[in-house]
Amino acid sequence: MTIGLLGFQTTIAAPVTLTGIGVHSGSSVGITFQPAEAGTGIVFSRNFEDGSVAEYRAVSSQVGNTDLCTVLGTSLARSVATIEHVMAALYSLGIDNVVVEVDGGEMPIMDGSSHPFIEAIEQVGIVNLGIKRRYIRVVKPVRIESGASWSEFRPYDGTRFEVEIDFASPLIGRQTWKGDLTAATFKQELARARTFGFMRDVERLWAAGYALGSSLENSVVISDDDTVVNIEGLRFEDEFVRHKTLDAVGDLALAGAQFIGCYRSYRGGHKMNANALKALLSDPTAYEVVEAPSRSQRVRAGEFVPVSMPEFAPWAG
Known part of the structure; x- marks a missing residue:
């Protein structure tokens, strides 16, 4: 399995800004992707009206709540939520270093997928x-x-995802997505898959202060009679498992580095993804840190060479 031209760290060529609403808060929010130097990693920087800033590295140790989305930070008042669609876009494009400036408590949901973030970065x-x-x-x-x-x-020898979901809903049922992850594969098969939910859960979520910004413009909604409410219908026949795979890509990007291996899950979600990643990183015998050999930029995954562990801690805060 050829990894490709992935031997060197990257960033974006210029700042890019997007605006939208938070799917849970319902509030308007703006984000700006800023270029960053090598070794910076992905950093979320939340700016407050009083001039204060809360910064979180996008790594496993900084993850707080994972009930409905992935949240960085344990303080609700200063956390940054719903980062998984942004992280999936950055990870799939092979972007190692960027500062994501945000003026609210969560990422804008856009159309419920990673596609708008991919488009903005590629511009x-x-x-x-x-x-x-x-x-x-x-x-x-x-x-x-x-x-x-x-x-x-x-x-x-590559980066592969095998994700299976199993819902009682006949509309969804049991679906599986399997594939090696590349930028092209992500853009063609996963990036446009939207978040989804059931109409019967809406009132419960609203009462709990969630999904206040959810709408047919940013979510696939399934009615009580098990049909898709959205006039557009589904973008893929199996859009549900494709979105769950998109989420998994974003959640595992919190390793703080690209990974070489296969991730498999059955009836998983944000919490399972986070806990699996923590289990991997907590066992030093389960992984090694490697880099491409100097002789070639284009290498196979099996040709990567181990490097000194003390110099690299992707899960550190």
Whole structure:
């Protein structure tokens, strides 16, 4: 499996701004992607009206709540929520370093997918920073289970996702998406898949202060008689599992580095993704940190060489 031209760290060529509403808060929010130097990683910077700033590195150790979305920070008043669609876009495009400035408590939901973020980033372009990128390579299986649900990492010469969902709803039922992740695959098969929910859950979520910005413009809504309410219908016949895979890509991007291996899950979600990643990173015998050899930019995954562990801690805060 050829990894491709992924040997060096990258950033974006120029700042780019998007505005929208938060799917849970219902409030208007703006974000700006700012270029960053090699070694910065992905950083979310929340700006407050009083001039204060809360910054979070997009790494596993900074994850707070994972009930309905992925949240950085444990303080509700200063956290940054619903980062998974942004992270999936950055990860799939191979962007290592960027500061995401936000003037609210969550990312704008846009159309409920990663596609608008992909489009915005590609408008400004991506810059090679000339500094070697390091990867997390899975070297032995790591598995977690919760009731009927499970998630696992397995060794694989490439980056692969195998995600299966199983809903009682006849409209969804049991769906599976399997594939090697590349920028092209993500853009063609996953990026446009939207978040979804059931009409019967709306009042409960509203009462709890969630989904206040959810609408048919940013979510696939399933009615009580098990039909899609949206006039547009589905973008893919199996859009539901494709969106769950998109979420998994974004959640696993919180490793703080690209990973080489296969991620498999059954009836997973944000919490399972987060816990599986923590299980992998908490076992030093389950992975190694590698980089591409100097002789070639275009290499196969099996040709990556191990590097010194103390110099690299992608999960650190």
